[in-house]
Amino acid sequence: MTKELIFVIQKHHASHLHYDFRLEKDGVLKSWAIPKEPPKEMDIKRLAIQVEDHPLDYANFEGKIAEGSYGAGLVEIWDKGYYIRSKFDSTEIIFELKGEKLKGIYCLIKLKPKLPPDKNWLFFKKKS
16 A cells, blocks of 8 residues: 655745645645635646755644744644645646645646746646
């Protein structure tokens, strides 16, 4: 039996409210900052900006990051669960989320950059 891969979405009240979307891969949490609430329904697309990987134990973090520290502000878990990976490459990630709020087939598609760095992705629900 294969190990279930975790995902977590942390609502992050930093200088600007955003959502940190994290997928377990190769022993770390691949991470994206999403400026608006992640979509629960199809036909809603969100910008997702790839950020640095985080350690797996960060998936359970909730609390306050101290003022003066990077990412200062309140962090709370907005959704969490497991995901089934269909495709995971450098330009397209397709997966089924099995969370408390988000369920269904979702995609992350890398956008073609106008200027470096090329960290912008599009996040959306593909199918229920």
